[in-house]
Amino acid sequence: MAETTSAPASGPAPTADSVLAGLDPEQRQVATTLQGPVCVLAGAGTGKTRALTHRIAYAAHSGAYVPQRVLAVTFTARAAGEMRTRLRDLGVAGVQARTFHAAALRQLQFFWPQAIGGTLPSIVEHKATLVADACARLRLQADRARVRDLSAEVEWAKVMLVDVDDYVREAAKTGRGEPGGLDLATVARVMRTYEDVKADRGVIDFEDVLLLTVGILDERPDVAAAVRQQYRHFVVDEYQDVSPLQQRLLDLWVGGRDDLCVVGDASQTIYSFAGATPEHLLEFPRRHPGTTVVKLVRDYRSTPQVVGLANTVLSQATGAHARARLELIAQRPPGPAPTFTAYDDDVAEATGVAARIAKAVRAGRPAREVAVLFRTNGQSQALEQALADAGVPYVLRGGERFFSRREVRDAVVLLRGAARAQAPGSELGGEVRDVLSSAGWTERAPGATGAVRDRWESLQALVMLADELAVKRPGSTLSDLVTELDERASAQHAPTVDGVTLASLHAAKGLEWDVVHLVGVSEGLLPISFADSAEDVEEERRLLYVGVTRAREEIHLSWAGARTPGARATRSPSRFLDAVLPGAGSVPGARRGPGQAGQGGSRAKTKTPAKCRSCGTLLSSGAERKLGRCDACPPTYDEAVFERLRTWRSAVAKEASVPAYVVFTDATLTAIAETAPTDTTALARVAGVGPAKIERYGQQVLDLLAQPD
Structure with a gap:
């Protein structure tokens, strides 16, 4: 083994x-x-x-x-x-x-003959056909969406160790809803029939392993x-x-x-x-x-500006995960401030992001060091079109595997043959370039897009891998490169392709780029519309955090007011940006994007540990630091003052047709009530009250605090 x-x-x-x-x-x-x-x-x-x-x-x-x-x-x-x-x-x-x-x-392959006997059944790569057959046996309609949902439910039950006999009870307990639009009892019947279909065909699935x-x-x-x-x-x-x-x-x-x-x-x-x-x-x-x-907690990947944004996004988290969050400490020199940009519609957003990327690539930024991340795969179409129109190469993560591409398989065959005849002392990079030239590789990228460009980028990735290997292991030969490629193919560890990466936030986990554009950061997309429980919303917050922390140097967040050009703007920025958008005062060096009001960037500042003003213990979460006291100590504000502030906030939010948290979050409102500032200078010291909030609401808040009880 x-x-x-x-x-x-x-x-x-x-x-x-x-x-x-x-x-x-x-x-x-x-x-x-x-x-x-x-x-x-x-x-x-x-x-x-x-x-x-x-x-x-x-x-x-x-x-x-x-x-x-x-x-x-x-x-x-x-x-x-x-x-x-x-x-x-x-x-x-x-x-x-x-x-x-x-x-x-x-282990299963090794022990199956002695533990079970015979040959291990073959493993089906996808469940869809088997699930569709199970539905057919039960005379249930099975369109693509239903089959996908039922397949996911089969997987969920198995990884959660939920037996089919217990499925209805456990699924109801955890609020699984109606997978595929079917009641839970019918889903359980599909699961039983699915197991019958597998047994009849003599196969097992991924979870069965x-x-x-x-x-x-x-x-x-x-x-x-x-x-x-x-x-x-x-x-x-x-x-x-x-x-x-x-x-x-x-x-x-x-x-x-x-x-x-x-x-x-x-x-x-x-x-x-x-x-x-x-x-x-x-x-x-x-x-x-x-x-x-x-x-x-020492972050070596990202600049203080990126780390500051990531910490701020998580500082508003609630629940068990929030208590376990880690406050990252940036180790890199300062970089550009995060940007926040609003667009009229999805097409305008895609065009704007593509234009910004094209400008950076023309200025010398390698396309492979840029990524555009989104919540749902359906968002990629407009981005693909915009990048193509801008002449920027891109790679859609989740497409055909690198080592499965025909040009890559053909190139490996050529390299393997050349390795047998390589002369001693040959320089690896030059040898690889000579071999791949016969497969269509050129020193300069072709002007064409589409399949021609895709083929060149695949071969270029092999050339770059050879150069990296020569630096990492001096004296490496073509045989060493072929061995490296075989090991990477077996692990699906593909070399970097020179194109902007388009990926969902889930697919981006574990990866990193110099520049990351997070698009569609609006209510309904992030958090997604069907995140209807507090737990679901917090997972969406963590998804944004993962997206932000993919960036090494630059992070750009954007959203669109409408889906299509000319439509009424019904979207608002994600609630997860509430702590950073008003005046951008909560993120070191943060600034607004083009066309938005906001403050200029500033250098990241070193923070000293904050202590509870009541008991003196160190404050561990963003919410505690905002309030200036730990959760264990009781509130110190006057109830009447707090209620006046809440009533005022509701009226202001209603008049402006925005959610109440856009005016001030609950944590910020509590902090104002507890610190009771008497002038704008003191009010500005409250976390979450930036210059824009001071200008818009400062005097009103001070007047409310000054009213006699």
Whole structure:
């Protein structure tokens, strides 16, 4: 079951001490804490993959771990491939770094003959056909949307460990509604019939791989013992995304031992619809007594301006996740201020964003370092058209896999053949350019768009990968490049293609760019219209946070008042921007985009820890800092004053036809009532009261505060 990676790069062999060099104190603590359970709470951009891979490398080079006894689990093939690449560069071979499903499938294939007998059934890649057949057997209409919804419900029930017999009760308890427009009892019948269809065809689905592995490990002590003997040390990345089914599998792998390191961030939980829950992360220290908890909060990815916006977005969060949020501390020099731009309609927004990107690309910004992120895939069409019209190349993330493209497969065949005849001492980059020239690659990008440009970009990505390999591992040959490509193809770890990335916020998780444009940041899109519970809305807030933290240098947020040109503007900016739009005073260096009123940018300032004015304890959340007191201390405002402010806010909001929070949020209103400022200077010190609010409402608020009770 063990996996072997290729030999490490040439040059001085890494040592235990050299592996620790360059780590910050918290990362070093992660890397050197090799005994007992470890829980790493790692914010976005804080170097968690670096800490994890250096932990494994340090353990291997110091002799504490045998690499073949380490199982590192993550959630995407790309992340697993990146982890293997980093470990190889650190001189560690033999570690198995895989997704939950890939690791389970290897074990299932290995143990199936002895545990079950015969050959493992084939795995269906998509459920749609089987679900449609199940509906047909039950004489239910099954259009594409219904089949998609029912397929998702089948997956949800399995990853949540909900048996078909218990489905109606559990689905009702968790408010699943009517999947596919069917009542829960009918959905349960579809699920039973779906299992019959699978049995008749002799196939299993994606979730069955985990369920069957769990079943074998649970029922066969000899198999469980063999797996635990093979793997003694476990590392789990993105632990906030673990489902109950994956947690059950992990428990069986570990078998009650404590050599387990988990890494995650509750504020990046955005896959609850797929069964992900951060409760396993948040409860880890309680379930594993003696856990070492390490927090990574130094953000090396983004500028202080981007980090400030990300922190502010989360500062208004509520619920259990909010208590676990990490306040990021930027480590990079200051950069451009975030921009906030309103457009008349979606077409105008797409055109405006494309024009801004085209200008940046002409000025020398690589297109591959720019991304446009959106909430729903349906938003991409206008953006694709606008970028095409502007002559900007783009890549739609979620399309055909890189290594499945015909030109890539043909190029790899050519490189493999050339590797057999390569002369010693040849320069890798030049050799690759010569080989790929016969496949249509040119030094200059073609002027054409469409398929011609797509083909060139695929080949250019291979050229760039060769250049990167030559720098990272001097002396690399064509054979080394082919080996690298084979490993990346197996992990679907594609090289970067030179085009602007278009992606949904969900698909952008785990990626980063120099410049990020977040479009459609309006009510109904973010949060999405069907987010009708407080829990759902908070997940939408976390989705925005994930989007913001993808940016290294620049972040641009925009929204449109209407969907189509000429339509009445009915959309308003997302409520998640409430703390940053009024005067932009809550974000260091924030400013408005073109055509909007607002204040100029300013440099990010170092914040000193805030303390509760009542008990003196440090304030941990944005809401507490805004109020100036901790949640444990009682309010200190006069009830009559607070009610006057609330009544006034309601009247102002009604007159302006805007939600009340656009005037002042509840937290800001409470802070005003508690601090009772007597002049505009004091009022301006209240978080959430920027210059624009002072100009618009300042005197009215002061008059209300001055009224006798």
